[in-house]
Amino acid sequence: MSLCLPTYVVIDASSSMKPHEAVLNATLSRLHYNLATNPRVSEFARVSVIAFSTDVHVVIPMSDMEQVPNMPEVICGGRTDYGKTFDRLRECIEQDVSSLRAQHYSVLRPTVFFLTDGGPTDANWRKSFRELVDRNRPRYPHVIAYGFGGAERGVLQVVATKALFIADGTDTESALSGAISGLLNTLIASSQTGQMQIATDVKGFEYVQVAQEYVD
Structure with a gap:
């Protein structure tokens, strides 16, 4: 059976991102192009793009990016609701892993x-996050976090279970581009080895060793 890495690109589309909306969409289009034109990666990584603010929108459901004609436009606005995002992610992972297994893939741990x-604008997000990454759930995901702009380092040190990248003061639009490049490089490296290989050298970001690293 073919190996498959379920991959979720979960991106903040709250009101603070509104001034950067055009760059966000251009950057996501670049990600789509690079994934769709790299057969090795698109065969290995099935990708879903999720935008979150007050509500959570599945921009692209779990897909082979070669089969996605273009990246839908993301509209920014609203609050930064982490809890709803983690709840929706948990639901998507359950559905997507079952679907991929039904297609006879050997499914790696979702990333x-x-x-x-x-930072989160909802007070009770931690409960939803704990449920998402609960080790008693067979399909819990790894989380790689990229924080820039007004992101809260302390919060992201909780959210990141596999790796954390904090922007080193570069502007939001450069940081966004750097984060997407780092994400893409991680998928390329992982597709070459058949297992998670995190690209830790990300332009404009400090790589932070995650405290709660676990044995896989």
Whole structure:
């Protein structure tokens, strides 16, 4: 059976990202192009793009990016609701892993790339997060977090279970581009080895060793 890495690109589309909306969409289009034109990666990584603010929108459901004609436009606005996002992710992972297994893939542990420029505006997000990454759930994901702009380092040190990247003061638009490049490089490296290989050298970001690293 073919190996498959369920990959979730989860991106902050709250009101603080509104000034950067055009760059966000251009950057996501670049990600789509690079994935769709790299057969090795598109065969290995099935990708879903999720935008979150006050509500959570599945921009692209779990797909082979070669089969996706273009990246839908993301509209920014609203609050930064982490809890709803983690709840929706848990639901998507359950459905997507079952679907991929039904297609006879050997499914690796899902990976979430979480990109945000701000802290959570909902008070009770930690409960939803604990449920998402509960080790008693067979399909819990790894989370790789990229924080820029007004992102809260202390919060992201909780959210990141596999790796954390904090922007080193570069502007939001450069940081967004750097984060997507780092994400893409991680998928390329992982597709070459058939297992998670995190690209730790990300332009404009400090790589932070995650405290709660576990044995897989």
